[in-house]
Amino acid sequence: MSMRCFLGMATLLAELLPAASRLDVGFYKKTCPSAETIVQQTVAAAFSNNSGVAPAMIRMHFHDCFVRGCDGSVLIDTTPNNTAEKDAVPNNPSLRFFDVVDRAKASLEARCPGVVSCADILAFAARDSVALTGGNSYQVPAGRRDGRVSSGTDNSTRDLPPPFFNATQLANSFAAKNLTVEDMVVLSGAHTLGVSHCSSFAGVGNSLADRLYNFSGSPDGIDPALSKAYAFLLKSICPSNSSQFFPNTTTFMDLITPTNFDNNYYVGVTNNLGLFKSDAALLTNATMKALVDSFVRSKGRWKAKFAKSMVKMGNIQVLTGTQGEIRRNCRVINPLSATAKHHESAGSSSEFTVVAAS
Ligand code: HEM
Ligand SMILES: *[C@@H]1O[C@H](CO)[C@@H](O)[C@H](O)[C@H]1NC(C)=O
Ligand SMILES: *[C@@H]1O[C@H](CO)[C@@H](O)[C@H](O)[C@H]1NC(C)=O
Numbered sequence: 545m546s547m548r549c550f551l552g553m554a555t556l557l558a559e560l561l562p563a564a565s566r567l568d569v570g571f572y573k574k575t576c577p578s579a580e581t582i583v584q585q586t587v588a589a590a591f592s593n594n595s596g597v598a599p600a601m602i603r604m605h606f607h608d609c610f611v612r613g614c615d616g617s618v619l620i621d622t623t624p625n626n627t628a629e630k631d632a633v634p635n636n637p638s639l640r641f642f643d644v645v646d647r648a649k650a651s652l653e654a655r656c657p658g659v660v661s662c663a664d665i666l667a668f669a670a671r672d673s674v675a676l677t678g679g680n681s682y683q684v685p686a687g688r689r690d691g692r693v694s695s696g697t698d699n700s701t702r703d704l705p706p707p708f709f710n711a712t713q714l715a716n717s718f719a720a721k722n723l724t725v726e727d728m729v730v731l732s733g734a735h736t737l738g739v740s741h742c743s744s745f746a747g748v749g750n751s752l753a754d755r756l757y758n759f760s761g762s763p764d765g766i767d768p769a770l771s772k773a774y775a776f777l778l779k780s781i782c783p784s785n786s787s788q789f790f791p792n793t794t795t796f797m798d799l800i801t802p803t804n805f806d807n808n809y810y811v812g813v814t815n816n817l818g819l820f821k822s823d824a825a826l827l828t829n830a831t832m833k834a835l836v837d838s839f840v841r842s843k844g845r846w847k848a849k850f851a852k853s854m855v856k857m858g859n860i861q862v863l864t865g866t867q868g869e870i871r872r873n874c875r876v877i878n879p880l881s882a883t884a885k886h887h888e889s890a891g892s893s894s895e896f897t898v899v900a901a902s
């Protein structure tokens with residue numbers, strides 16, 4: 545076999561191999577041995593101050609991965625020239641605790657400058673958040689590189705499923721990322737933690753999202769798939785027009801144990817306490833409902849599957865090798881000159897401005 549043919553086959557093979565093989569557990573073992581510990585300690589410290597940090601990190605990783613792949617693009621700040629992903633409707637104002645990522649990055653830059661990507665920080669922080677709240681810890685394959693594009697105005701954030709999606713739409717949304725119906729039902733269980741703004745289920749003027757006041761075809765305006773008692777509780781938390789006048793009001797998504805990583809999300813969904821249409825939708829499809837039922841029966845089964853699906857999600861369209869860059873400040877794309885210089889000699893980092901995070 546000629547060299548050219550061999551190389552051609554190697555390239556073909558590399559393309560055919562599943563994305564999963566391109567990241568490695570322990571990727572920073574030699575280049576930054578304390579990387580995962582630094583992220584864990586930063587997240588744990590922030591979590592002990594505010595338990596909302598855990599759901600925030602888990603969702604941030606999801607929203608990073610579904611838009612342009614897990615490339616840290618969700619962390620980029622808007623500039624006068626560019627409205628970034630984080631300022632698109634699905635992310636603003638709901639994504640929170642970007643400062644925790646900044647603190648982890650600042651510590652990592654102090655210890656091993658220019659080595660650990662922001663995309664990997666998100667993957668580690670999500671895993672640490674699952675473990676801190678009672679889920680199973682798991683090994684995170686790493687080696688993601690950071691993207692240089694983040695747009696809140698092109699259609700890339702449309703890849704995020706909105707809360708009014710039905711079962712078919714949810715399945716399609718995850719299938720577009722090579723995730724199965726089972727992954728979708730398993731990962732939806734993350735709604736066992738965290739909060740939602742009123743606009744996600746009672747949006748005024750958004751008849752698609754409104755489950756409380758103007759649900760299409762319902763005489764009392766309430767989505768019949770929602771428990772009446774819960775609907776009245778939600779109305780007291782989110783009065784009509786609240787998203788207009790109290791845009792920051794939030795409510796827990798898992799009524800039963802809002803800060804524990806347990807299977808009570810599925811128990812709630814089964815009892816018509818799923819907060820979003822997308823939660824309730826899991827009961828409308830036989831395959832999905834069977835999965836929900838099985839996770840109600842076995843918390844352990846769900847926790848194990850959650851770890852696996854998170855690793856799968858963390859592989860979506862990753863940049864590796866020399867693709868992208870290792871951002872110095874997770875909020876800012878590296879200056880072009882720095883990128884060029886970096887490719888020339890990885891050793892000379894003196895010209896980079898290491899921006900201390902706020
Ligand atoms: C299946 C489709 C999904 C839909 C439609 C959906 C939708 C939403 C919405 C609308 C919120 C509330 C945002 C707000 O108004 O504040 C939310 C919160 C949340 N979502 Fe999802 N989500 C989905 C899947 C996922 C997945 C796959 C994960 C992670 C693996 C996830 C993790 C979370 C977490 C942890 C929160 C709480 C965030 C916080 O407290 O800061 N969701 N989701
Ligand atoms: C602790 O949490 C409060 C609000 O929840 C926040 O204002 C403060 O900055 C946090 N402190 C640290 C060290 O994270
Ligand atoms: C932003 O836009 C201005 C005017 O169009 C341009 O001069 C400037 O170079 C741009 N900055 C970046 C960072 O692209």
Ligand SMILES: *[C@@H]1O[C@H](CO)[C@@H](O)[C@H](O)[C@H]1NC(C)=O
Pocket residue numbers: 699700702703
């Ligand atoms: C975004 O636009 C591109 C190019 O027009 C198209 O291929 C892609 O399917 C669109 N994505 C969504 C989510 O609409």
Ligand SMILES: *[C@@H]1O[C@H](CO)[C@@H](O)[C@H](O)[C@H]1NC(C)=O
Pocket residue numbers: 710711712713
């Ligand atoms: C889900 O929504 C799509 C798009 O609106 C619609 O075509 C489809 O019939 C709906 N499916 C179900 C099961 O409701």
Ligand SMILES: *[C@@H]1O[C@H](CO)[C@@H](O)[C@H](O)[C@H]1NC(C)=O
Pocket residue numbers: 711712715716725829830831832
């Ligand atoms: C459940 O949803 C999946 C994915 O959209 C679909 O293939 C399947 O036909 C649905 N099952 C039923 C019983 O509707």
Ligand SMILES: *[C@@H]1O[C@H](CO)[C@@H](O)[C@H](O)[C@H]1NC(C)=O
Pocket residue numbers: 720721722860861
């Ligand atoms: C899904 O898998 C196919 C086939 O391996 C691949 O071409 C495609 O890029 C993948 N899509 C995503 C979003 O990872």
Ligand SMILES: *[C@@H]1O[C@H](CO)[C@@H](O)[C@H](O)[C@H]1NC(C)=O
Pocket residue numbers: 748749750751758760
């Ligand atoms: C209620 O929803 C319908 C569409 O289903 C819409 O035409 C109407 O404007 C909505 N009313 C209010 C008060 O939002």
Ligand SMILES: *[C@@H]1O[C@H](CO)[C@@H](O)[C@H](O)[C@H]1NC(C)=O
Pocket residue numbers: 748784785
């Ligand atoms: C909600 O706002 C609309 C206009 O956006 C107004 O017509 C309506 O009276 C308001 N409803 C309440 C209960 O304040």
Ligand SMILES: *[C@@H]1O[C@H](CO)[C@@H](O)[C@H](O)[C@H]1NC(C)=O
Pocket residue numbers: 637789790791792
């Ligand atoms: C909601 O929160 C944002 C961001 O913290 C803040 O700028 C805004 O003033 C708040 N709005 C209200 C009505 O409290």
